[in-house]
Amino acid sequence: MLTRRSERLSSKATSAPAFTSNEVEDRGHEESDYQESDGEGGYDEPEYAPSSQGRPKVSYSARRQVRYEIDWAFSSPRPAPKHHDRSYRCTLGDMPSGEPIELVSLSQTSRFLQNLLLDSRHLFIYKTVRENASGLPPPQPPIGMSEMSWARLLYGGNGCNTCNRHVPHIDFGLRRRVCVGCRRSYQFWESRFKSSCPGMDAYMMNLVGFSRIGVSSRGHASENQRFYWKPDLDDMDARIARLERREGTRAADEFYERRVALVEAAMQEIPALSAWEKKWIERKSEDQGVAEMRRYEEIVSRAVAAGYDRRDIPSRWGIDWAVSGKPELTDTAWKRLLPRLQKAIAETRESRLKEERKACILKRCSTATELYRKFLHTLTPIQWRYLPTPNHILYTSCSGLACFRDLLAMQDEPSEQQWAAAAEQLPKEMSTHLSSYISAMDGGDSPQHCSSTTSELLLMSAGSDAATLDQLCERFSSLDYARTVLVRPGQLRSGCDVWHAWYRWGDDFQTFKRGFSSQGSDALSAIAALLRKDVNTVTATELDVSSGDVSFRCAHCPGTHVGWRSWVDHCIRSPNSEHNPILVALDPDQAVHDSAKDAGHEQWACAHCDHYCVRLDGYDYENRPIYRADFGSYPELEEHKATHGIPCPSEFYDISYYIGFHGKARPATTVSTGAA
Template identity: 25%
Template structure:
């Protein structure tokens, strides 16, 4: 019958018996231990027989007499043989080493350490494989966090259990690096052994026609081969099948009556193994991860002891390093080698951390300063302080060698220059967009920021005089900009006045909306104002209501034909601008509501439904982005402002790149009975070109 093609490791056979057969079998160290114990008992009995008349001789530790090597000529054959013999001398001395010394060594090791000892020489492997040394494996298990409470299954010895859960060598060929355990087969299998030593149940009849059919019921199987996704398949270990086949045949020949009992016992064992395999697999994965974490903590503790910061060690480049992510215990020699490799890595991590901390410091300083500004001025400033990195005082601190410290005085000096840098940055952004407008305007004033810590007179002057013209021509009602979002004109968002300033830090390219600017200019003139000096805030405060003449005439004729009353729909200048962009991109006819001819029926403030109103008197986040009524209530209760003014006491701030349309108040009017609609349009209202 075919067997696995890979060579097997002699030490730690996979099928080590769980129990000794009534003491009839002796392992490699049984005779040594039994002989030593017998000598001690004989000596004690002799001492008892002699009585107290003669003092007991002082015990001396036995050692191996060492013979002086005979001198040999250099380069001779005898010299070569002697050198080879010297290399084997430590292993030759082990049998004479006192057992209490060995036991003391065994008692301080964990399972991995004992397994490593079994790989060193045949003598230690024989000693540790003894059932009488189960105590050493049990103590080792107690020394390993995560294993102390996990006793081996009843059919496994302590050594076999430790090898299964703590070793990382292939159970078949001894290849290292096999961390996964197949708890169904109770083996570690490397890729090659899994390929060569496993066979699918469907191939058994053809590959092994002489195999007893009952054998496959008496050995465990795994349900997933390496690199296979078929979980329902059964894969058997070939050696298990062959060994069980021989055992059954031998039992049938020697004691046929015992076959049934043996098979029943094996079926129960296989059922137990397969039933607990999934649970053990999950537990083992956690255990192996805990070993990795334990080693990582040891390494981190040693690096912290020599001066490294926790922040540098808490970095993926460190704790995911291959030398750190191992499950083996850390030794002094290993750490010394590891230190040479990881020190450059930690130096790089420290450098990156220091740079990141300095950058965060700049952002923190900017954020603190921004919170002190007059709230309406925050519309014009960026959300974060990344722009400060290019200015001299901050750039010098950020590019300084990471091994050099930055004092608080140096940070304070840079913070003092922050308002100047912010003004420069905002003015450059303002001038760039003013240049996109078709008309030319006088140079605007400097954009000086004011904090809430200023005097009440200075704050009042800023609210009433400075802010309406803060961005110069960009505050005008005719300052209309768009950015392309879609090929359909309707969905090109329009930004008017300081709405642009609220969004100009986004990564979009704005362009001047010449057509929309002309429409706004018409409405400003119809209201009797100058487009080159009228701001968007002034148009909002004016409260003039405009309507579309085209829609008005159409609705009037429809109502007249149906003999129904006609209602005139009107809205603010912002709302009508959006109406024209969506409904009449070419046929533009604007009308201004004259209250001599219309009776107000009802109004609806569209903009009030959005929670984007902010208090211009305090910087508390709790009173920002509220419904209009809530903002007014706050101003009355907290600041005594009974009639809040838009722009001075309260302001509207939509999210960046978000414009609410239509804007302002929508009104619905009825014609007065004494005035015919056509007469009102032709005689009392100014024409669009006036």
């Protein structure tokens, strides 16, 4: 008795798994049929319906008896109830009708919804959603493509249809998204049809769509080339063979004629579809930007409400990780991103405070530089050449001026009285400053011509007394001896330019190897002898005036005619050769033309007004205001003489010439070295 019952239970217990396997197999066939029928967007795709092949019917009493006997025999737990998914209770009224991407995403959640939406009676849902889509409406499905396949192609994601790699664009000729790797594997050129599809007739290429984009075309279409998808040709070849085998050759010929006309009509739609895709991608990018900006504004409003300063909140691009989510910022999302946002706000606050402090110091440096510029206007042009330029004062943040240093470090904003008191200390400060620089320069191996008496410079105010100006000129002439040649790699200075170069070179002057050149002094001795000047007393300014309309050429070295500074530089750069200068007079008619080509012709300054004097001309460079010493050019200065009634300007009293580059000859002029 027990043996017969065990056999009966065993037979009935094995019947349930057999049913389950049949059901899975049937559903597997349905899924494979769905994927095969839906394909990759064929040109004559039918409207597919769920399979009519039902499951094997088993009575309710038999299922109940089997379950009861299994529980009684083996005490196994009851199986979970089937078909309790919410999607099975979904109705057509619950389908989204606003966005196609929502409908496509919903159809991929369960097999039931896929079968429901594949039914030919329900395909109107895709059409309704497509017609009611917001934004740029999608066009009608191409010829031979169903509404569902068209929606899946547009809104089914940006993955390649073969390997799911990201592909932003759709190949409407192949009706799929294809990455470069899959093109290299499955796509071939029209001229390589025989080698790619051996044994296949060439007329098959007329029955499938083609692409204008090759593997190496970088996404750009070519009008003269065709690229075919090999799996499409294989499927079409098998389809033609099956049609000939079932219905005969005549049916295959009729299918060929219809298919060729369909493919030609479909290929004509590609330009319009490509133009729509371009606009669609642009619209998506704009909508995404608007959504990110809306989310960023929500983040800012929540952060300000939490007590943070609006200036400390990073920009939209600084927290792109926070604005790239959904447009709606929920409380849960806000709690999740708040810790990371607090860290970004702290970094932004620290950076802002540093920039504000830097801007405050720069503003105060500009004020101090303006006061220093006004102080320069109280001096004579001869004194400018021994003092730092306003640009140097600003660049070094007034580090060399102790009278302004305390004002820059103040927490509160300095008052006008404090600035005026600091400006009154400038004459004494600059006298000490200039003496310290000269003492440091004199401590090297320079020619001993700067005694302690001549180093005590008096910064006198500018005046019209010729005797006072002559006294200043004589006092400063000891610092302008031409035989003092300071050399730095690539540059040399002579005379009073030696002292001014100290400021222009700045801190780099301490790091570069420099020194006073003996070869330069010997070369200047030859120049002075050629011009009949005493090398021990001649100044660089006198050489500029004496050689304004002449040039020099080396007797032993080939080269062009150069000024006396360039000839000295030539002797320093070639110390092992013998050099003898030859004086070459310039043609008076060509003197003006040659001087116009010289870079130094833009470095004349007028001593009577601010327009042609050392002034600050500000401009921005990397968010930092830069001030440079701007000088009037020599032609402008000639026109400017009538303004002050000076027919013949005198150097140091009326005009001053600044040497900007070594080797540049002074333009030919008629200035004198004394008062007019």
